[in-house]
Amino acid sequence: MNRSRWPLRVIVVLLTVIAAVAAWEYVELRRLDGELARIEGRREPTSIFRLDAPSFGPESEASRDYRAAAALVRPADDPNRLNARLERAERANDWPPDLVAAMEERVRNNSDALGYLDKAAKTEFDGFPEPTVYVTRAFDLFDLLQVVRMRTSLLVLAAQGDDAARSLHAALRLQRAMTVWTWGQANRRPNALSQPGQIRTGRARRSDGIATLIQVRQLEILLARTRPSRDALVVLADGFAALDNDDLLRDDLLWLRASSRITLDTPLFRPLLLHRQNWNLRDYSRAIDAQSSRKWPDKLDALTGFEGELGRAIVQRANAVAQELAMIRCARTVVAIEQFKREHAETLPEDVTKLNVQPPPVDPFSGQPLRFTRDAAGYVVYSVGIDRRDGGPASTSEIAVRVQASNP
Amino acid sequence: MSPHPGPEPFRRRRLELRPHPLPQHPDRSRLLMAIAALIVLVVVLATLSAGTRASVRARLDSSMQREVLIRRLATRFGGDRFAEQTARALADAAASNGGSE
Numbered sequence: 001m002n003r004s005r006w007p008l009r010v011i012v013v014l015l016t017v018i019a020a021v022a023a024w025e026y027v028e029l030r031r032l033d034g035e036l037a038r039i040e041g042r043r044e045p046t047s048i049f050r051l052d053a054p055s056f057g058p059e060s061e062a063s064r065d066y067r068a069a070a071a072l073v074r075p076a077d078d079p080n081r082l083n084a085r086l087e088r089a090e091r092a093n094d095w096p097p098d099l100v101a102a103m104e105e106r107v108r109n110n111s112d113a114l115g116y117l118d119k120a121a122k123t124e125f126d127g128f129p130e131p132t133v134y135v136t137r138a139f140d141l142f143d144l145l146q147v148v149r150m151r152t153s154l155l156v157l158a159a160q161g162d163d164a165a166r167s168l169h170a171a172l173r174l175q176r177a178m179t180v181w182t183w184g185q186a187n188r189r190p191n192a193l194s195q196p197g198q199i200r201t202g203r204a205r206r207s208d209g210i211a212t213l214i215q216v217r218q219l220e221i222l223l224a225r226t227r228p229s230r231d232a233l234v235v236l237a238d239g240f241a242a243l244d245n246d247d248l249l250r251d252d253l254l255w256l257r258a259s260s261r262i263t264l265d266t267p268l269f270r271p272l273l274l275h276r277q278n279w280n281l282r283d284y285s286r287a288i289d290a291q292s293s294r295k296w297p298d299k300l301d302a303l304t305g306f307e308g309e310l311g312r313a314i315v316q317r318a319n320a321v322a323q324e325l326a327m328i329r330c331a332r333t334v335v336a337i338e339q340f341k342r343e344h345a346e347t348l349p350e351d352v353t354k355l356n357v358q359p360p361p362v363d364p365f366s367g368q369p370l371r372f373t374r375d376a377a378g379y380v381v382y383s384v385g386i387d388r389r390d391g392g393p394a395s396t397s398e399i400a401v402r403v404q405a406s407n408p
Numbered sequence: 409m410s411p412h413p414g415p416e417p418f419r420r421r422r423l424e425l426r427p428h429p430l431p432q433h434p435d436r437s438r439l440l441m442a443i444a445a446l447i448v449l450v451v452v453l454a455t456l457s458a459g460t461r462a463s464v465r466a467r468l469d470s471s472m473q474r475e476v477l478i479r480r481l482a483t484r485f486g487g488d489r490f491a492e493q494t495a496r497a498l499a500d501a502a503a504s505n506g507g508s509e
Contacts, residue, residue, distance in 0.1 A: 036467040046468055
C-alpha cells in the first residue's frame with residue numbers, strides 16, 4: 001500500500017515546490033512591473049533600449065560635423081603608448097622632442113577632422129540621430145579627443161594662448177557631445193510614429209571624470225604657459241559652463257539604472273535573479289528620488305544609508321560625480337579669475353564670490369563657494385573634497401586647479 | 409473481551425470479507441486531488457507570469473516599435489548602417505560647407 005502511494009507523495013512535494021517557485025516568480029515579476037510602471041510614470045528611461053532615442057526632424061549641423069570628423073580621423077599606430085607619454089609630459093610639463101614630433105605628425109594627419117570639429121564646436125549640438133552609435137561606442141570620437149588634446153598642447157608649447165584656448169574649447173564641446181544622452185518614451189503609443197515629437201522626452205549628460213580631469217589639466221598648462229585674451233577666455237568659459245550641470249548625479253544615476261541589465265529569461269534560479277534585480281532597481285530608484293529638490297552636499301548625504309554591494313557602488317559613483325563637478329567648477333572659477341585679471345590690470349580678486357560667473361559655482365562637497373588661496377607660486381581654487389575638511393590646497397583629498405605665477 | 413462471544417467472529421468475518429469501499433483510496437484520492445490542484449495552480453501562475461513578463465518586456469524594450477523606428481530611420485540614411493552613415497555625414501558636411509572642403 002505504502003509502496004503505491006509514495007510516488008504520488010513525491011509528485012505532490014515536487015509540484016508544491018514548483019508552485020511555490022512559480023508564485024515567488026509571479027510576485028517578483030509584479031514588483032518589477034510595478035517599479036517599471038512607476039519609472040515610466042515619472043517619464044524616466046526604463047532600459048538601455050530607451051537611451052539614445054532617435055532624433056526626428058533635421059539633423060543639427062553640429063551632429064553632421066562631428067560625424068564627419070569622426071569618419072575622417074585616422075587612428076594612431078599605438079594610441080595607448082602615445083597617450084601614456086602625453087600624460088607623463090603633461091604631468092611633468094616636460095616635452096621630449098620626439099614626442100612633440102609624433103604629436104605634430106598626428107595633428108597634421110588629422111587636419112581635415114579637426115576642421116570639422118572646430119566647425120561643430122561653434123554650433124548648437126542637440127544629440128546624434130539614430131542610427132549613430134557614437135555615443136555608446138565612440139572609439140573614433142575618443143581618437144578625435146586625443147588628437148585635439150595634442151593640438152592644444154602643441155599650441156600651448158608654441159605660446160599661442162588664444163588658439164590653444166579655442167582648441168580646448170573644441171575639446172570641451174566634443175566631450176559634452178559624447179556624454180549627452182537622450183531617452184525616448186511613449187513608444188508604445190500606437191500613434192507615436194505619426195507624432196514623432198512625443199518620442200523624445202529627455203536629454204541629460206552623464207559623468208566622465210577622466211575626460212574632465214584631462215581637460216582641467218590642459219587648462220592648468222595653458223594658463224601656466226600662455227596668457228589668453230579676454231575673448232579667448234569668454235570662449236573657454238562657455239566650454240566649461242557647457243559641462244557644468246547641477247543635476248549631473250541624478251542624470252548619471254538615471255543612465256546607470258537604465259543601463260543595468262534586467263534579464264527575464266534565465267532558466268535557473270529565475271525568481272532569485274528577479275528578486276536581486278528588483279532589489280537593485282529599488283536601490284537606484286531610491287538614490288534617484290533622493291536627488292530631487294536637494295542641494296549639494298545634501299545630494300550626497302541622502303545616500304549615507306545605502307548598504308550592500310550596489311549601495312556602496314552608488315555611493316562611490318556619487319562621490320566620483322561630485323569630484324568631477326568640483327573639478328569643472330574649479331575650472332570655471334579659474335577662467336572667471338583670469339577674466340577678472342584682464343579687466344583689473346592683472347590683479348587677483350579678493351575672493352571668488354565677486355566674480356562674474358553665473359550661476360556662482362558651489363562646491364558640491366560643502367555647499368559653499370570654492371576655496372581660493374594665493375601665494376608666491378600663483379593661486380589655487382579648490383574644493384574641500386570627500387572628507388569635507390579644508391586641509392588646504394596641498395591636501396591630497398582636495399580637488400584643486402592651480403595657476404602658476406609665471407603666467408605671462 | 410466481547411460481551412457477545414457467539415456471533416461476534418461471524419460479524420467480524422463478515423465485515424472483513426465485505427469488500428472494502430476504498431481500502432487505501434481515500435488517501436490516494438486526496439493525493440490525486442492535491443496533484444490536480446497544484447497543476448492548476450502552477451498553470452495559472454505560469455499564465456499570470458507570462459502576462460506580467462510580456463508587460464515588463466514592453467516597458468523595458470518596446471522592441472517592435474523600436475524596430476519600426478530604426479527601419480524608418482535606416483531608410484532615411486540608406487542601407488548599411490555604418491558605411492552609409494559615414495558617407496552621408498561627409499556628403500552633408502561638405503554640402504553645408506558649400507563644397508569648399
